[in-house]
Amino acid sequence: xxxxxxxxxxxxxxxxxxxxxxxxxxxxxxxxxxxxxxxxxxxxxxxxxxxxxxxxxxxxxxxxxxxxxxxxxxxxxxxxxxxxxxxxxxxxxxxxxxxxxxxxxxxxxxxxxxxxxxxxxxxxxxxxxxxxxxxxxxxxxxxxxxxxxxxxxxxxxxxxxxxxxxxxxxxxxxxxxx
Numbered sequence: 001x002x003x004x005x006x007x008x009x010x011x012x013x014x015x016x017x018x019x020x021x022x023x024x025x026x027x028x029x030x031x032x033x034x035x036x037x038x039x040x041x042x043x044x045x046x047x048x049x050x051x052x053x054x055x056x057x058x059x060x061x062x063x064x065x066x067x068x069x070x071x072x073x074x075x076x077x078x079x080x081x082x083x084x085x086x087x088x089x090x091x092x093x094x095x096x097x098x099x100x101x102x103x104x105x106x107x108x109x110x111x112x113x114x115x116x117x118x119x120x121x122x123x124x125x126x127x128x129x130x131x132x133x134x135x136x137x138x139x140x141x142x143x144x145x146x147x148x149x150x151x152x153x154x155x156x157x158x159x160x161x162x163x164x165x166x167x168x169x170x171x172x173x174x175x176x177x178x
Contacts, residue, residue: 004108007064011115013097017073021119022178023051025095029121032128033083040139044130045076045083046121048092052076055119055130057138064111066164069132071116094122094177098157101172104165117160120153120175129153134163 013021027048035042044055054076059067098118104111118131126146133139143156154173161168 006110009113011070057132096120
């Protein structure tokens with residue numbers, strides 16, 4: 001009988017980065033800039049009345065020798081080059097981190113993964129959902145969502161795990177207000 005092996009993987013945003021995100025909540029965003037690559041972006045710069053944040057997806061290699069998307073959020077003073085600007089004056093009504101807890105099995109290998117797969121910034125008229133894409137390049141999928149209906153959002157988010165598994169044993173989604 002073959003021995004089974006378990007991988008426990010965690011790519012959650014740490015407390016310091018969550019605290020930075022919370023500074024945008026209630027603030028007025030004056031400009032969002034994106035480093036665009038086709039249908040994806042490599043970085044997002046949020047300029048607000050309280051803080052300027054740079055958001056990237058910095059994939060990390062885990063014990064199973066596979067790369068997993070991981071958001072990195074930092075406060076910045078200087079604007080990086082090569083960003084497409086979108087000038088806006090909008091008040092942030094909420095910020096959510098979307099965290100998935102998922103398990104799956106393949107042969108005698110088991111995965112237990114906790115990952116912050118998306119950051120959602122809510123405005124009065126729309127929401128922007130930044131989804132960490134499973135790619136070596138660290139792509140982020142940027143989606144503007146007009147409705148509060150979670151069906152559209154869940155369809156986008158459910159595609160996240162398609163690169164890892166087609167048959168999750170369990171899958172829980174948590175929305176964390178910051």
